[in-house]
Amino acid sequence: MKTTFIHTADWQLGKPFASVNDPHKRSLLQAERIAVINRIAETAREHKAEFVLIAGDLFDSPGAIKSTVSAACSAIGSLGIPVYAIPGNHDHGGAGGLWEQEFFLREREQLAPNFHILLKPEPVELDNAVLLPCPLLRRHDLDDPTTWIREGLADAKRFGNKPRIILAHGSIATFGSLSDDDDDESGADAVNHIDLDRLPETELDYLALGDWHGTKQVGAKAWYSGTPELDRFIKGGQHDPGNILIVEAERGQAPKVARHTSARLGWHELAFSFADDTGLDALEQQVSELIEARANEDLLRLTLDGALGIEAFTRLENALDSWIARLIRLKLENHTTIEPTPEELASLIQRAQDPLVSRVAARLTEMASTEGEDGAVARVALRELHAACNAN
Numbered sequence: 001m002k003t004t005f006i007h008t009a010d011w012q013l014g015k016p017f018a019s020v021n022d023p024h025k026r027s028l029l030q031a032e033r034i035a036v037i038n039r040i041a042e043t044a045r046e047h048k049a050e051f052v053l054i055a056g057d058l059f060d061s062p063g064a065i066k067s068t069v070s071a072a073c074s075a076i077g078s079l080g081i082p083v084y085a086i087p088g089n090h091d092h093g094g095a096g097g098l099w100e101q102e103f104f105l106r107e108r109e110q111l112a113p114n115f116h117i118l119l120k121p122e123p124v125e126l127d128n129a130v131l132l133p134c135p136l137l138r139r140h141d142l143d144d145p146t147t148w149i150r151e152g153l154a155d156a157k158r159f160g161n162k163p164r165i166i167l168a169h170g171s172i173a174t175f176g177s178l179s180d181d182d183d184d185e186s187g188a189d190a191v192n193h194i195d196l197d198r199l200p201e202t203e204l205d206y207l208a209l210g211d212w213h214g215t216k217q218v219g220a221k222a223w224y225s226g227t228p229e230l231d232r233f234i235k236g237g238q239h240d241p242g243n244i245l246i247v248e249a250e251r252g253q254a255p256k257v258a259r260h261t262s263a264r265l266g267w268h269e270l271a272f273s274f275a276d277d278t279g280l281d282a283l284e285q286q287v288s289e290l291i292e293a294r295a296n297e298d299l300l301r302l303t304l305d306g307a308l309g310i311e312a313f314t315r316l317e318n319a320l321d322s323w324i325a326r327l328i329r330l331k332l333e334n335h336t337t338i339e340p341t342p343e344e345l346a347s348l349i350q351r352a353q354d355p356l357v358s359r360v361a362a363r364l365t366e367m368a369s370t371e372g373e374d375g376a377v378a379r380v381a382l383r384e385l386h387a388a389c390n391a392n
Helices: 023-046 066-077 102-111 148-152 279-291 310-326 342-349 355-368 372-389
Strands: 002-008 051-054 083-085 115-117 130-134 164-169 206-210 222-224 243-250 256-261 266-274 298-308 329-334
Touching: 002 023, 023 066, 023 243, 066 102, 066 115, 130 148, 206 243, 266 279, 279 298, 279 310, 298 310, 310 329, 310 372, 342 355, 342 372, 355 372
Parallel strands: 002 051, 051 083, 083 115, 130 164, 164 206, 206 222, 266 298, 298 329
Antiparallel strands: 002 243, 243 256
16 A cells, blocks of 8 residues: 655744844744645645655644634644644643644634644654654653554554654754854753664554754655755754655655755855955855846845055955845854055055044054054044045
């Protein structure tokens, strides 16, 4: 028996994105995490998926606000096929948690009757598959959440030829910490470890994993789907976020897995060093190639160093001002210093009509050639003097 389904995880709906200062732009990021569910629905219809699996962290917190819960249920209801999810470390289950609250239960019933949250570690038999959920009932668990499966499959023959699919959320021992944290996050969890080697591989047909925010195959039948819409800047070459997985599983056969890009927003990184003023044109060209003429659709981590002349430095500030407005977020590390060009210094020092300015400029030029705070202050003062002398 075969079945085709969508494997996704780590939606983290309601993520606050506290590092984005503009509240409107924060809301754009949050809204995109809901909008991606519509793209998942389109992919599911295109590939005739029979159901959707969410391997944990549907919400960013077990205390998701009501408007987020309602938006999530509405979007999930629009998928039109069954959706099965487990709690992850961010939206962990347990007595009195989100998944048992009256408001969530009411919204799910009215808006998403196709949505099933699996809170018990026990087999769930469908018409065309058997799900083996491993829900996290607390944020930090020292035990392997898949431990129960070894006993749960003791009489697996009763499932016949239906493919058997694990749903689990956590890290694997051979892969290290999987939370893919950047400076927006609180730090990686060193718990919720999954030991793939202890699972009865021949009795299983697919392992749908969540927690790692990039798409990655970690075993013959084990995959992390990654987050469907990026929520942080990428670190390292092994990350591949922004996807969902289209899976065809068959009892006793290797699964067929295809990744499908679902992300819309662009998260970019660029490091640039100015050798001279002509570098500014090159930087503007590179940024233009990344974000084109879009507004509020991209985020950029930009690291700058080197030196620019006075006029070029002013141009850089104007460019940064525009990029801050156009981007959802500009995460900037700007170590660029002001180094007046010979022509700019000459225009200040060689002023026969204004000897006072000439003397001040000459002294500032001397100070600017030194290292440390005095040199930096002098370079800024030269810039201000240049602006005053060239003001209309």
